[in-house]
Amino acid sequence: MGKVIRWGILGSGHIAKKFAADLMLVKDARLVAVGSRSMVKATAFADAFPVDHQHDSYEALAADPEVDVIYIATPHSLHYENVLLCLQHGKAVLCEKPFALNSRQTRAMIELAREKKVFLMEALWSAFLPQYIKVQELLRAGKLGTVKSVLASFGFRPGTSPNARLYDPALGGGSLLDIGIYNVFMAMSVLGRPDVIEASMTPAATGVDEQCAVLFKYKDGAMAQLFSTFATDLATEADICGTAGRLKLTTRFFDTAARIEFYPGRLDTLEVIEVPKEEGFGYQYEARHVNECLQKGLTESPVRSLDDTLALMEVLDAIRQAAGIKYAADE
Numbered sequence: 001m002g003k004v005i006r007w008g009i010l011g012s013g014h015i016a017k018k019f020a021a022d023l024m025l026v027k028d029a030r031l032v033a034v035g036s037r038s039m040v041k042a043t044a045f046a047d048a049f050p051v052d053h054q055h056d057s058y059e060a061l062a063a064d065p066e067v068d069v070i071y072i073a074t075p076h077s078l079h080y081e082n083v084l085l086c087l088q089h090g091k092a093v094l095c096e097k098p099f100a101l102n103s104r105q106t107r108a109m110i111e112l113a114r115e116k117k118v119f120l121m122e123a124l125w126s127a128f129l130p131q132y133i134k135v136q137e138l139l140r141a142g143k144l145g146t147v148k149s150v151l152a153s154f155g156f157r158p159g160t161s162p163n164a165r166l167y168d169p170a171l172g173g174g175s176l177l178d179i180g181i182y183n184v185f186m187a188m189s190v191l192g193r194p195d196v197i198e199a200s201m202t203p204a205a206t207g208v209d210e211q212c213a214v215l216f217k218y219k220d221g222a223m224a225q226l227f228s229t230f231a232t233d234l235a236t237e238a239d240i241c242g243t244a245g246r247l248k249l250t251t252r253f254f255d256t257a258a259r260i261e262f263y264p265g266r267l268d269t270l271e272v273i274e275v276p277k278e279e280g281f282g283y284q285y286e287a288r289h290v291n292e293c294l295q296k297g298l299t300e301s302p303v304r305s306l307d308d309t310l311a312l313m314e315v316l317d318a319i320r321q322a323a324g325i326k327y328a329a330d331e
């Protein structure tokens with residue numbers, strides 16, 4: 001084990017707490033600080049996840065000399081300014097998905113990290129999960145033959161009183177950036193960057209995309225069909241289909257609940273492919289990877305590169321353009 005990497009968490013909401021719980025599963029990590037907009041919330045967070053330093057502003061957290069790396073857990077619209085703040089203070093950063101609202105912001109964040117030679121990574125946690133890594137292995141081994149299509153859906157109903165963040169345009173609300181991003185990530189990690197992008201959405205009362213349908217086309221004839229929604233509960237599965245078989249990631253394809261089903265040849269044979277399971281929500285895998293990078297003195301992840309992060313954001317921009325999804329930050 002290398003030195004202990006000292007983590008701070010910026011924002012004290014839903015995902016901040018889950019990440020803090022999983023950080024305890026990372027041997028060389030220690031959660032030492034939290035930064036919140038209010039001391040009341042910082043203290044409440046520290047009651048559940050004890051830390052040495054509670055800060056009542058994000059600036060104070062970013063300036064804390066006892067912190068090596070900061071996990072950004074604020075709504076999408078704040079990622080840009082929060083990441084820049086931390087980088088300016090020389091802190092390594094793991095930033096929640098979506099990395100930013102658009103590729104203009106993403107480019108500026110990447111530029112600053114590279115200029116300052118400070119570690120920066122998008123918290124696309126699915127990329128570090130055992131079943132995702134297994135799927136990549138199976139694809140590389142040619143188990144599906146030529147992949148012709150990816151079908152992915154992610155839908156849930158946030159509840160009777162709409163969660164403000166998910167529906168608030170000022171916070172980057174909408175299904176595409178919040179959950180559709182996992183569909184897009186899955187399609188791109190199997191088929192690469194699409195050559196043609198078509199998309200359409202239906203708005204919620206606040207104007208954000210309540211539902212978003214996306215079609216990717218590739219020059220070699222492959223296609224991806226992706227759907228995200230806050231209106232209904234969907235299967236939230238992913239199918240990767242090739243000339244020699246099909247892989248299905250069962251419900252909640254992007255998280256640790258997913259099971260890999262492999263249908264070699266025709267659809268009458270099923271092999272369930274087991275992957276090792278650990279306790280926790282699954283955020284420990286990405287946190288462990290960040291620690292490994294920092295122990296090695298890397299400024300970029302070899303698994304989730306900043307170029308991949310930018311490519312994903314450029315594709316999300318193109319989907320939004322096609323579907324008519326706009327945020328104030330695009331002006």
Ligand SMILES: NC(=O)c1ccc[n+]([C@@H]2O[C@H](COP(=O)([O-])OP(=O)(O)OC[C@H]3O[C@@H](n4cnc5c(N)ncnc54)[C@H](OP(=O)(O)O)[C@@H]3O)[C@@H](O)[C@H]2O)c1
Binds near residue numbers: 042074125165171178
């Ligand atoms: N990887 C995943 O599985 C996953 C799951 C859920 C969410 N996420 C991502 O994590 C981010 C946060 O999502 P969440 O569900 O944790 O949101 P949340 O519960 O609303 O928490 C967001 C936190 O950000 C801070 N904040 C700063 N400015 C805010 C504002 N104007 N309005 C609301 N909160 C503000 C607040 O903390 P303080 O008041 O303490 O400053 C708040 O508790 C999103 O970008 C989302 O996409 C990822």
